[in-house]
Amino acid sequence: xxxxxxxxITRIEGHLSIxxxxxxxxxxxxxxxxxxxxxxERIFVGRNPLDANQLTQRICGVCPxxxxxxxxxxxxSAFGIKPNDNGRILRNLMLAANYLHxxxxxxxxxxxxxxxxxxxxxKYTGGDSKINNLKAWVESEVKVKKGRIDSLTAGxxxxxxxxxxxxxxxxxTNIDAIxxxxxxxxxxxxxxxxxxxxxxxxxxxxxxxxxxVTQVPTRAMIREYKKYIGELEKFINNVYMNHVxxxxxxxxxxxxxxxxxxxxxxxLFDLDNEDKKFxxxxxxxxxxxxxxxxxxxIREQVRFGRYSSGSNLYPHDGQTxxxxxxxxxxxxxxxxxxxxxxxxxxxxxxxxxxxxxxxxSVKREVDGLLKIFxxxxxxxxxxxxxxxxxxxxxxxxxxxxxxxxxxxxxxxKPRNTFEIPNEGKGMGLVEASRGALGHWIVVKDKKIANYQxxxxxxxxxxxxxxxxxxxxxxxxxxxxxxxxPKNPIEAARVVxxxxxxxxxxxxxxxxxxxxxxFRVC
Ligand code: NFE
Ligand code: MG
Numbered sequence: 001x002x003x004x005x006x007x008x009i010t011r012i013e014g015h016l017s018i019x020x021x022x023x024x025x026x027x028x029x030x031x032x033x034x035x036x037x038x039x040x041e042r043i044f045v046g047r048n049p050l051d052a053n054q055l056t057q058r059i060c061g062v063c064p065x066x067x068x069x070x071x072x073x074x075x076x077s078a079f080g081i082k083p084n085d086n087g088r089i090l091r092n093l094m095l096a097a098n099y100l101h102x103x104x105x106x107x108x109x110x111x112x113x114x115x116x117x118x119x120x121x122x123k124y125t126g127g128d129s130k131i132n133n134l135k136a137w138v139e140s141e142v143k144v145k146k147g148r149i150d151s152l153t154a155g156x157x158x159x160x161x162x163x164x165x166x167x168x169x170x171x172x173t174n175i176d177a178i179x180x181x182x183x184x185x186x187x188x189x190x191x192x193x194x195x196x197x198x199x200x201x202x203x204x205x206x207x208x209x210x211x212x213v214t215q216v217p218t219r220a221m222i223r224e225y226k227k228y229i230g231e232l233e234k235f236i237n238n239v240y241m242n243h244v245x246x247x248x249x250x251x252x253x254x255x256x257x258x259x260x261x262x263x264x265x266x267x268l269f270d271l272d273n274e275d276k277k278f279x280x281x282x283x284x285x286x287x288x289x290x291x292x293x294x295x296x297x298i299r300e301q302v303r304f305g306r307y308s309s310g311s312n313l314y315p316h317d318g319q320t321x322x323x324x325x326x327x328x329x330x331x332x333x334x335x336x337x338x339x340x341x342x343x344x345x346x347x348x349x350x351x352x353x354x355x356x357x358x359x360x361s362v363k364r365e366v367d368g369l370l371k372i373f374x375x376x377x378x379x380x381x382x383x384x385x386x387x388x389x390x391x392x393x394x395x396x397x398x399x400x401x402x403x404x405x406x407x408x409x410x411x412x413k414p415r416n417t418f419e420i421p422n423e424g425k426g427m428g429l430v431e432a433s434r435g436a437l438g439h440w441i442v443v444k445d446k447k448i449a450n451y452q453x454x455x456x457x458x459x460x461x462x463x464x465x466x467x468x469x470x471x472x473x474x475x476x477x478x479x480x481x482x483x484x485p486k487n488p489i490e491a492a493r494v495v496x497x498x499x500x501x502x503x504x505x506x507x508x509x510x511x512x513x514x515x516x517x518f519r520v521c
Contacts (some may be wrong), residue, residue: 002022002485003019003021003022004019004020004021004485004491005017006019006020006488006491008035009492009495009500011109011110011111012110012499013500013501013504014034014500014502015035016500016502018030018031018495019033020482022482022488025482026480026481027477027479027482028478029478030473030474030475030478030491031463032461032473032495033331034331034333034461034502036502037306039320040058040453042320044056044448045448045451047448048420048447048448049441049448050075050420051448052074052448052451053068053208053209053210056451056453057203058204059455062102062501062503063102064203064204065195065202065208066095066098066431067432068205068208069091069430070428070432070437070438071428071439072091072208072210072211072212073275073427074440075426075428075441076210076211076418076428077426077428079418079419079420079421079424081210081418083273084211084414084415085273086212086217086412086414087213087414087416088270090198090212090414091213091270092269092270092279093401093404093405094194094195094205094208095430096397096401096404097195097225098191098202099393100187100394100397101188101191101192101195103347103391103393103394104184104191104240104394105188107184107240107390107391108180108184109184110496111496111497112180114161114496115177115493116177116181117169118138118158118161118174118178120174121134121135121138122135122138124175126175130179130182131179131182138158162492164487164489168247176243176246180240180243183235183239187232190231191228191232194229197221197224197225198217198221198225199215209415211415211417212415212416214414216412216414217408217410217411217412217414222405222408222410225405226402226405233398236395237395241391241395244390244391245372247387248373248384248387248388249373252384254382254383254384254493255373255379255384255385256382257480257490257493257494258476259382260344260381261286261381262284262286262287262344263345263348263352264285264293264338264343264344264345264349264435264436265281265282265293265345265350265431265435265436266282266431266438267280267282268431269431279396280353280354280393280431281350281354281357281359282353284338284353285349285353285356286341288356290357295427295438296314297338297339298315298337298438299312299313299314299337299338300312300313300315300454300458301335301465301466302329302334303328303329303464303465304328304330304331304335304463305331305332305334305462306322306325306329306331306332307321307322307326307329308323311466315427315440315452315454316452318450331462331463333457333461333505334454334458335458335462335463335471336458336459336462337465340465340467342459342470342471342472343459344498345436345460346433346434346435346456346460346498347390347392347433347435348385349435349436350393351366351380351392351393352389355380361396362392362396365396366388366392369388383494386498386499387497390499420443421443421446424441424442426440426441434455434456434457435456435457435459435460436459437453437454437456439452440452440453455504455505456501456504456505457502457504458504458505459472460472461498461500461505473500477491477494
């Protein structure tokens with residue numbers, strides 16, 4: 001038996017450790033440990049409700065648009081108003097571009113390096129100048145001895161990585177994926193420009209407000225946004241999708257590893273102003289059974305979180321009272337529960353729920369991929385299922401953008417107006433790229449009396465609930481084969497497939513602690 005602490009989990013956003021108990025070469029138990037407390041929810045209290053639009057976006061630089069939209073919808077619900085059509089569509093367009101940015105970071109710049117061998121660069125003999133520049137850079141910055149990276153300089157972007165016989169062997173496939181890594185940097189920049197075309201800047205857009213957005217959809221704005229769509233679409237359909245397929249072909253075991261089968265989605269991209277009709281469907285799925293969503297079943301539990309706050313509270317009553325030395329607690333994340341059940345959120349949740357709800361485009365894409373791998377639907381509930389779901393989403397989203405642009409009323413009003421009431425309660429639900437994101441506000445004397453964000457990474461990386469039942473990532477790790485406890489890459493692959501963002505999940509840094517037999521960075 002070996003207790004393995006992966007601390008930190010690198011190539012994610014924020015500070016996460018995973019402790020696993022390995023028995024007979026497999027993960028027998030797991031603990032997901034969020035290492036930072038930031039106290040954002042407490043910062044909002046006592047402020048003007050309108051500050052929420054800007055302050056909540058500072059929770060994270062990767063998904064600020066979803067926080068901006070969740071806070072806008074939360075205020076609308078407290079103020080008793082709805083967005084207008086232009087406002088809703090412009091929000092969708094901003095969120096859509098932010099999704100492309102986020103999914104490309106995740107695959108190329110965070111997760112792909114679990115599969116792609118960057119030392120293949122040293123064997124490259126082709127004529128692509130970008131690849132040769134990269135090769136020269138790796139040769140000068142990274143010392144490789146007998147195929148293993150021997151040392152590195154600070155800031156080397158492909159590192160750290162586990163050294164071993166873990167990666168794609170075919171040199172051409174590796175080189176192609178590394179070229180994708182470089183190209184994806186440019187694609188991300190273009191997606192950012194699309195967000196900025198509407199939101200004024202990216203990340204942290206200034207144009208998201210209750211009632212809609214501040215930017216009137218002028219022809220110039222639309223032209224600026226539109227000009228990047230074609231190139232992104234080509235990259236997603238011809239490069240990103242193929243790299244996901246190449247990884248899946250080489251690492252087919254991961255259709256069975258990292259499985260979790262209960263899901264939640266609030267519904268992605270509002271297709272009406274009533275929060276009822278979505279591009280990807282709202283719902284809760286237990287395996288292949290999908291149910292309607294009911295927000296009153298949401299609670300956050302803190303038995304194992306470092307909080308003295310009451311446990312199992314609905315977010316309007318939620319508290320964020322830190323208790324760093326709390327006995328038995330092992331993380332700064334709370335444990336969200338739906339009807340007392342832990343649920344996975346994110347691209348796989350959205351794709352599964354949409355598939356089960358009869359979404360034709362999702363069905364076509366999922367069935368198309370399953371056919372390539374001669375697999376049935378059970379393969380979807382897996383590490384590779386998460387990567388495939390992200391690529392499917394990116395493909396469907398980039399294809400929908402031109403249609404949404406055509407629905408805009410050019411030069412029309414971008415928002416509805418409102419008055420801040422003396423008192424009110426509101427809820428704003430949105431799908432962030434990592435999954436279901438909810439904001440809840442209580443307004444008193446025209447000020448924020450309470451503000452709670454229940455975010456995607458808290459859903460999937462949260463700890464055991466009050467009943468001791470493990471969170472989704474903890475459960476998904478169980479049974480993962482670990483070939484070498486000193487290089488637990490298999491566990492890292494499972495965790496990274498969820499795309500954790502601990503900056504979002506814990507809204508005082510702890511001192512060092514010693515747990516377990518091996519510390520592996
Ligand atoms: Ni910091 Fe976030 C997303 C949100 S994840 S990235 O997507 O909301 O908890
Ligand atoms: Mg919270």
